[in-house]
Amino acid sequence: MNHPPDPPQDPLPPPFTHNQPTPTLLTQGAEALLYRTHFLTPSHPCALKYRPSKPYRHPILDKRLTRHRILSEARTLVKCRREGVSVPGVLALDAEGDGASGGWMMMEWIEGRTVREVLIEGAKRRKDDRDEGVGEEWEEGMRLMMGKIGRVVGRMHEVGVCHGDLTTSNMMLRPLDKVQQNGEATNGEHVRRFGEILQGDIVLIDFGLAGQSLQDEDKAVDLYVLERAFGSTHPEAEEGFQEVLRIYGDSYKGAKVVLKRLEEVRMRGRKRSMLG
Amino acid sequence: MTPLQTFHLAHLPPDLAIHVALYTDVQNAPILRDQLLQGNPDFEYALIEASVILSTTHVLAAVFRAANDHLYARLKSRNVHSEIVFSLGANNNIAQSLRTFGITSTTTNLLVIKLSTDPGITALTVSEHLSTSIQGTQVDFNDATLTNMADIAKVRKLYKLGGVEEDGSKGKRRRKDGTEEGSGLIDGASIKDSERVRKELEVAILGLMALKGVV
Numbered sequence: 001m002n003h004p005p006d007p008p009q010d011p012l013p014p015p016f017t018h019n020q021p022t023p024t025l026l027t028q029g030a031e032a033l034l035y036r037t038h039f040l041t042p043s044h045p046c047a048l049k050y051r052p053s054k055p056y057r058h059p060i061l062d063k064r065l066t067r068h069r070i071l072s073e074a075r076t077l078v079k080c081r082r083e084g085v086s087v088p089g090v091l092a093l094d095a096e097g098d099g100a101s102g103g104w105m106m107m108e109w110i111e112g113r114t115v116r117e118v119l120i121e122g123a124k125r126r127k128d129d130r131d132e133g134v135g136e137e138w139e140e141g142m143r144l145m146m147g148k149i150g151r152v153v154g155r156m157h158e159v160g161v162c163h164g165d166l167t168t169s170n171m172m173l174r175p176l177d178k179v180q181q182n183g184e185a186t187n188g189e190h191v192r193r194f195g196e197i198l199q200g201d202i203v204l205i206d207f208g209l210a211g212q213s214l215q216d217e218d219k220a221v222d223l224y225v226l227e228r229a230f231g232s233t234h235p236e237a238e239e240g241f242q243e244v245l246r247i248y249g250d251s252y253k254g255a256k257v258v259l260k261r262l263e264e265v266r267m268r269g270r271k272r273s274m275l276g
Numbered sequence: 277m278t279p280l281q282t283f284h285l286a287h288l289p290p291d292l293a294i295h296v297a298l299y300t301d302v303q304n305a306p307i308l309r310d311q312l313l314q315g316n317p318d319f320e321y322a323l324i325e326a327s328v329i330l331s332t333t334h335v336l337a338a339v340f341r342a343a344n345d346h347l348y349a350r351l352k353s354r355n356v357h358s359e360i361v362f363s364l365g366a367n368n369n370i371a372q373s374l375r376t377f378g379i380t381s382t383t384t385n386l387l388v389i390k391l392s393t394d395p396g397i398t399a400l401t402v403s404e405h406l407s408t409s410i411q412g413t414q415v416d417f418n419d420a421t422l423t424n425m426a427d428i429a430k431v432r433k434l435y436k437l438g439g440v441e442e443d444g445s446k447g448k449r450r451r452k453d454g455t456e457e458g459s460g461l462i463d464g465a466s467i468k469d470s471e472r473v474r475k476e477l478e479v480a481i482l483g484l485m486a487l488k489g490v491v
């Protein structure tokens with residue numbers, strides 16, 4: 001998912017055929033291609049998620065699936081955004097295309113990096129320079145960031161949305177506004193202090209598998225998937241996950257019940273019993 | 277006098293120019309509205325009630341959608357110009373969208389949009405026709421002017437956005453326990469704050485326009 005993929009097999013449909021500069025492909029999943037492009041003017045960056053039609057599907061079914069998936073993702077994003085969950089806003093969409101080319105959705109561009117990238121770089125830098133106090137600064141930064149993750153996931157669950165694929169790759173850490181960041185940061189990246197890597201707001205992305213659910217089970221599975229993601233790619237961050245759960249537990253009324261449920265899910269794994 | 281402004285939106289064909297004129301103190305709204313109702317082809321414009329428009333992006337997003345549907349030949353309303361007005365709405369009810377976002381007999385702030393859907397339509401022909409047809413003062417089409425004209429409470433009501441970033445709403449609550457909040461945010465931040473609220477409203481509206489009620 002993270003390395004630049006091969007040139008796309010599916011050229012973008014109109015209206016994305018005459019644009020300058022052309023959209024750049026960022027990642028390619030099984031269902032969709034993600035591009036960086038701009039909205040109405042070149043100064044307004046945005047993300048373009050294009051779901052090409054699948055030649056092996058029956059055309060009528062293909063059209064229906066594409067339409068359904070685009071609208072369902074957009075619906076969830078718009079709902080989240082209205083309710084104050086930090087997600088990219090939907091700028092425009094076309095769920096139909098010309099009937100043969102698939103559909104697309106444009107979203108707000110989120111600055112920053114994925115939490116996964118941040119954690120990997122952080123771990124690397126921590127190994128490289130063993131300066132005085134750096135460890136402490138890092139611990140504190142981590143604790144704050146984990147708390148923010150717990151809060152945003154809690155808010156999402158509170159409004160009745162389950163993400164369905166909650167991993168560290170599907171969370172962005174968006175740097176604070178230049179104004180907010182009272183450091184002048186003349187040379188950008190270089191002068192950034194170590195702990196500042198972890199500063200910013202958490203924004204949840206990729207709601208392709210999301211759904212509206214009020215069931216504790218679905219929420220618990222979200223948390224379980226996230227816990228596994230932390231455990232497998234960032235072992236050093238695993239203990240920090242307790243902070244995610246701590247803040248999550250206090251973030252809305254039903255959260256404690258979900259945490260109870262999480263213990264059950266841990267015992268048996270993500271999939272529910274095969275009976276019934 | 278402020279001239280007619282011409283735009284080219286990203287991703288749309290370069291020859292599809294978008295001509296925009298914004299008026300205040302319009303005197304002859306009832307006549308203009310009648311021309312639309314009679315389907316007079318000389319008056320094929322998107323005539324928009326400017327007080328329910330939040331920003332340039334708000335209305336240009338509607339133009340983008342209508343133009344895209346026009347290029348795919350799947351308009352739901354009579355022509356691309358009525359489709360612009362329809363696209364501003366947050367549901368699939370054409371008549372309702374035209375009533376809320378289109379010109380009414382009491383309109384004084386009027387936004388006029390015309391697309392160069394054939395080569396005979398140029399900035400010159402449009403501005404000549406407008407100067408003889410619209411009795412009003414032409415002003416700059418930009419975010420500052422639109423903000424002054426906009427009735428934010430009405431916009432919130434139309435899109436059912438009562439809660440979004442209003443005082444003491446969820447957005448505020450999220451920030452309250454945010455740990456990174458600097459001290460400089462509290463004082464003298466009201467201008468920046470209202471700008472932030474407007475952006476938040478704008479993105480919520482674009483989402484609702486894109487979804488067209490399939491919620």
